[in-house]
Amino acid sequence: MSHKLCAIPGPVEFDPMVLEAMSTPATSHVDPAFINAFGNAIELTRKVFLAPTGQPFILAGSGTLTWDMTAANLVEPGEKVLVVNTGIFGDWFAECLQVYGASVKQLTAAFGDRPAFDDIAAALKADKYKLITITHVDTSSGVLNDVKAIAEIVRRVSPDTLIAVDGVCSVAAEEIRMDEWGLDVVMTASQKAIGVPPGLALMVVSQRALAVAKARKAAPTIYFGSFAKWLPIMQKYEARQPSYFATPPVQLILALEVSLKQLVAGGMDERFAKHVAASNKVKQAIERAGLKLVPASHAIAANTLSAVYYPEGVAPADFLKSFSESGIVIAGGLHPLHNTKYFRIGHMNVTATEPENGHLDKIIAALDKAVKTLTKA
Amino acid sequence: MSHKLCAIPGPVEFDPMVLEAMSTPATSHVDPAFINAFGNAIELTRKVFLAPTGQPFILAGSGTLTWDMTAANLVEPGEKVLVVNTGIFGDWFAECLQVYGASVKQLTAAFGDRPAFDDIAAALKADKYKLITITHVDTSSGVLNDVKAIAEIVRRVSPDTLIAVDGVCSVAAEEIRMDEWGLDVVMTASQKAIGVPPGLALMVVSQRALAVAKARKAAPTIYFGSFAKWLPIMQKYEARQPSYFATPPVQLILALEVSLKQLVAGGMDERFAKHVAASNKVKQAIERAGLKLVPASHAIAANTLSAVYYPEGVAPADFLKSFSESGIVIAGGLHPLHNTKYFRIGHMNVTATEPENGHLDKIIAALDKAVKTLTKA
Numbered sequence: 001m002s003h004k005l006c007a008i009p010g011p012v013e014f015d016p017m018v019l020e021a022m023s024t025p026a027t028s029h030v031d032p033a034f035i036n037a038f039g040n041a042i043e044l045t046r047k048v049f050l051a052p053t054g055q056p057f058i059l060a061g062s063g064t065l066t067w068d069m070t071a072a073n074l075v076e077p078g079e080k081v082l083v084v085n086t087g088i089f090g091d092w093f094a095e096c097l098q099v100y101g102a103s104v105k106q107l108t109a110a111f112g113d114r115p116a117f118d119d120i121a122a123a124l125k126a127d128k129y130k131l132i133t134i135t136h137v138d139t140s141s142g143v144l145n146d147v148k149a150i151a152e153i154v155r156r157v158s159p160d161t162l163i164a165v166d167g168v169c170s171v172a173a174e175e176i177r178m179d180e181w182g183l184d185v186v187m188t189a190s191q192k193a194i195g196v197p198p199g200l201a202l203m204v205v206s207q208r209a210l211a212v213a214k215a216r217k218a219a220p221t222i223y224f225g226s227f228a229k230w231l232p233i234m235q236k237y238e239a240r241q242p243s244y245f246a247t248p249p250v251q252l253i254l255a256l257e258v259s260l261k262q263l264v265a266g267g268m269d270e271r272f273a274k275h276v277a278a279s280n281k282v283k284q285a286i287e288r289a290g291l292k293l294v295p296a297s298h299a300i301a302a303n304t305l306s307a308v309y310y311p312e313g314v315a316p317a318d319f320l321k322s323f324s325e326s327g328i329v330i331a332g333g334l335h336p337l338h339n340t341k342y343f344r345i346g347h348m349n350v351t352a353t354e355p356e357n358g359h360l361d362k363i364i365a366a367l368d369k370a371v372k373t374l375t376k377a
Numbered sequence: 378m379s380h381k382l383c384a385i386p387g388p389v390e391f392d393p394m395v396l397e398a399m400s401t402p403a404t405s406h407v408d409p410a411f412i413n414a415f416g417n418a419i420e421l422t423r424k425v426f427l428a429p430t431g432q433p434f435i436l437a438g439s440g441t442l443t444w445d446m447t448a449a450n451l452v453e454p455g456e457k458v459l460v461v462n463t464g465i466f467g468d469w470f471a472e473c474l475q476v477y478g479a480s481v482k483q484l485t486a487a488f489g490d491r492p493a494f495d496d497i498a499a500a501l502k503a504d505k506y507k508l509i510t511i512t513h514v515d516t517s518s519g520v521l522n523d524v525k526a527i528a529e530i531v532r533r534v535s536p537d538t539l540i541a542v543d544g545v546c547s548v549a550a551e552e553i554r555m556d557e558w559g560l561d562v563v564m565t566a567s568q569k570a571i572g573v574p575p576g577l578a579l580m581v582v583s584q585r586a587l588a589v590a591k592a593r594k595a596a597p598t599i600y601f602g603s604f605a606k607w608l609p610i611m612q613k614y615e616a617r618q619p620s621y622f623a624t625p626p627v628q629l630i631l632a633l634e635v636s637l638k639q640l641v642a643g644g645m646d647e648r649f650a651k652h653v654a655a656s657n658k659v660k661q662a663i664e665r666a667g668l669k670l671v672p673a674s675h676a677i678a679a680n681t682l683s684a685v686y687y688p689e690g691v692a693p694a695d696f697l698k699s700f701s702e703s704g705i706v707i708a709g710g711l712h713p714l715h716n717t718k719y720f721r722i723g724h725m726n727v728t729a730t731e732p733e734n735g736h737l738d739k740i741i742a743a744l745d746k747a748v749k750t751l752t753k754a
Contacts, residue, residue: 006403011627013403022628023400026383028706029575060438060576064623065601079523096600191624198406199437199576199626221598224442224475244711246441247568249576249629251399252390329405334621 004324007348008331009139009169009305011191011198015262017198021195021255029250030242038237038248044260045204048172048194049186050268051178054204057230058256061201063168063189064226067096069203070133070164070185072222073213077101079130082123082161086114086145086324087138088335093166094168097133100221105129111338112307113296114143118246120150124158131162136170140334142307142344143295144174151181155375162209168192171202171261173275173304173348190252193275193304195259195349199252271353278352278360279303282345289371294342305346307333314374316340322373326366381701383520384547384740385708386682386723387569392639395573398632402503407619414634415614415625415644421637422581425571426548426563428555428646434607435633437626438578440545440566442602444473446580447510447541449599450590456480456507458632459500459538463491463522464515465712467501470543474510477598482506488715489684490673491520501535517711519684519721520672522553528558541588545569548579549640550652550681550725561586567629570652570681572636572726576629585669648730655729655737656680659722662741664752666748671719682723684710692753693717699750703743 006013027034037081038058045056057069075081081102083094086109094104107115107123124132130231132154134145147165154161164185167176171186171318173193178186183206190200204229205213213220220226229245236243263271283298286308294307301307310319316332320343323330331346333339383390395433404411415435422433434446452458460471463486471481484492484500501509509531511522524542526707531538541562543616545551548563550570555563560583567577580591582604590597590604606622613620660675663685671684678684687696693709697720700707708723710716722744728736 003402006405008405010624012406019400019402023396025380025396026388026574028383028385028388028707028708031706060626061442061601062437062623062626065438068599068601071600099596099598099600099603101598189624191627196630197403197626198624200630201437219476221476221478222445223448223476224438224445225601226476246439247387247566247575249439249574250568251574252576252626252629279526310602329408331405331407 002245005328005359005362006326007345007347007351007359009344010348012193012195012346012349013192013351014195014197015259015350018255018259021258022197022251024251027250030244031122033256034250035131035237035240035242038253039051039240041253041257041260042234042238044257044264045202047264048260048268049204050176051186051204052146053179055210055231056202056204057232057234058200058202059230059252060199062198062329063187065201065203065357066187067093068201068222069225069227070105071072071097071100071102072220072225073227074162074185074209075100075102076216078103080105080127082107082129082132083114084120084132084134084145084150086135086143087141087251089135089140089166092128093133093135111335112141112143112294113143114145114300117149117153121153121157122153123317124161129158129161135166136174136176137165137302137303137304139169139296142302142305144300144302147176148181151183155182162212169302169304172271173352174302175272177203178234188257193348196252196255199249200256224314253316264323274353275303275348278347278355279306281360281362282306282347286369289367291371305344309342311371311375316343319343319370322370323366326369328363328366378538382705382736382739383727384705384722384724384736386721387725388575389569389572389723389726390728390736391572391574392636392727395632395636398551398635399574399628401508401628401631405628406625411620411627412614412617413572413591413630415630416617418630418634419611419615421634422579424641425637425645426555426581427557428581430556431583432587432608433579433581433613434611435577435579435630436607437576439575440564440578442578443580445599446602446604447564448474448477448479449597449602450517450604451539451562451586452477452479452507453593453595455480457482457504459484459506459509460520461492461497461509461511461527463512463520465517466512466515466543467488469475470510470512487714488712489518489520489671493676494526494530498530498534501531501538506535506538506704508541510541510543512543513551513553514679514681516546516682518671519679519682521677521679524553524560525558528560532559546679546681549648550729551679552649553583558695570725572640573629573632576626577633577732586677652725654701655724655732656683658737659683659740662744666744668748681725682721684721686719686720688748688752689738695751696720697749699747700743703746705740706744
């Protein structure tokens with residue numbers, strides 16, 4: 001069966017060595033070799049998140065589970081959370097926070113835009129928030145939030161407010177400097193720029209947030225995702241000692257170690273720059289083809305994916321089919337109010353960082369072909 | 378690197394085709410081929426659980442996550458749950474239920490024994506329970522509960538009580554007939570007799586339990602593990618239609634489809650019988666070697682693993698090392714009060730069902746060697 005280039009905003013294309021690790025034969029979760037690999041993965045996670053003082057949590061799940069963990073461990077029932085909403089993932093994170101009893105205030109924007117810094121500052125002045133959540137890249141809109149600038153506002157206006165970043169479609173691709181920017185929680189999943197098949201929930205938590213979780217009055221209403229349960233496990237694996245709470249996904253963690261080693265090899269700055277360059281290349285082709293990005297401006301568009309309106313008069317199914325005939329899988333829209341109007345191309349991990357593999361050229365050629373063929377008809 | 382036979386009570390040895398599926402290149406979670414594979418996996422799960430009317434849930438996680446899902450979706454704060462405890466996994470399930478607000482009563486037994494049927498019946502008569510939980514095989518003690526007999530007691534004494542079975546170390550190996558026995562929840566994980574690397578939480582829920590979850594008054598305090606969120610996703614995949622809530626672990630689910638097809642090929646009865654035969658073979662060797670099982674009698678010992686006291690005067694590290702030198706990884710004890718006194722050998726999946734691969738013979742030879750060498754010294 002011929003493999004089609006997977007150019008959706010995750011799962012992304014994986015390095016062959018990462019895939020090879022996925023088929024490692026049965027290995028005990030307390031095998032010394034596995035303990036060492038897990039320990040390495042924890043240490044490497046700090047390097048990828050640029051979080052030398054942060055505490056990584058790596059467990060079986062998806063990015064969504066990290067929302068539950070943030071909500072359940074850090075917010076007590078009735079406490080206020082400010083959600084900086086740039087798409088459907090903001091809506092859903094808000095819903096998740098409410099499930100755990102948070103009192104949520106959302107700052108929204110028109111589809112393709114993002115809340116203004118002044119509005120964020122005003123909201124933080126008007127009320128006291130335990131936590132602010134920022135979707136770094138909302139995969140439903142392709143909008144990029146300026147996490148660094150928002151974190152500065154929070155530290156200036158409301159320094160006690162914990163800063164949580166949903167980095168599912170950003171970590172290991174968009175610039176993110178957890179310690180330097182003073183972020184308290186950065187969440188992601190394995191199948192995006194981390195470059196590992198789906199099945200891992202990954203997050204790094206600041207020492208300040210861990211202290212808040214430890215000092216909380218109400219017991220957290222989560223068991224599988226409990227910080228208190230996983231913290232000693234992460235510490236033990238990092239100390240290269242056996243421990244057990246729930247069986248870790250051995251093969252996925254072996255694949256993670258392989259991928260993270262590759263990620264940090266050239267330094268994170270190089271990796272961020274390569275994703276910007278890849279994104280610019282794709283977005284220039286989009287503009288050349290006369291198509292319009294969903295994000296209101298190039299400046300607020302993500303570097304990990306391009307969300308683009310279909311050419312006028314072209315049926316979504318025909319457009320996606322044309323890509324498929326070029327051997328490429330792209331994604332339709334995701335936002336329920338707009339999903340028939342736009343498509344999404346992911347350009348993360350090897351697709352962005354190894355231009356010599358020709359993924360970007362193939363994507364651009366397919367785009368040109370689709371536009372030319374379908375708008376002529 | 379030479380591979381050592383993984384003879385712990387999970388992860389177990391995997392079939393080569395299952396491992397091959399783990400390294401499938403990047404595939405979209407809404408790719409038609411993946412949708413079909415996931416749909417197949419859902420249908421096959423019903424066959425493995427012998428639950429033609431049950432609703433499977435398959436998501437990224439571990440067996441522990443299925444506890445959270447059972448507790449959060451089926452028990453409302455303050456409602457009573459009866460835990461039939463045969464080891465540490467009963468203790469932990471009870472703790473999980475309490476995290477979600479359940480009022481828990483535990484029926485315990487001496488280490489290696491199980492609560493008597495009469496005590497279970499008396500407890501159900503003395504109080505009204507929303508849910509009863511039974512650990513089919515407690516991996517910490519190797520004790521097997523008689524789920525069929527307990528379910529009959531529940532239906533007779535307290536028919537409204539929902540019956541939840543922790544089948545992590547039993548499903549697809551120990552006899553379990555979900556529909557016929559009237560079970561409401563059966564939980565497991567991928568890395569035991571299901572024969573897939575760790576990273577999947579699997580459960581089947583009865584229509585009766587789904588109705589209870591739907592009719593509950595208090596909103597469930599779980600988001601990632603919400604029945605309400607996953608039910609339409611499972612239904613869509615089974616109808617071979619795209620849908621999205623959280624990204625499914627594509628490669629693990631492809632591996633699951635491969636394994637489940639193999640599991641059902643010879644019929645579940647044959648699979649149960651093969652696990653009994655494998656267990657008998659190992660337990661006879663244990664007795665021949667003069668060692669004593671942790672379970673109080675052969676009749677209440679699990680068929681999926683053997684928990685065995687070390688020979689007197691032999692240091693645990695020496696015993697495990699002797700197995701390792703024979704190319705086999707076995708597990709130490711797990712129960713915190715007794716873990717230095719016993720070891721555990723897992724005999725599930727291909728190790729039990731394909732005697733021609735020589736796993737059992739290798740295990741028995743290593744056991745004889747360890748006992749002979751270490752007790753002579």
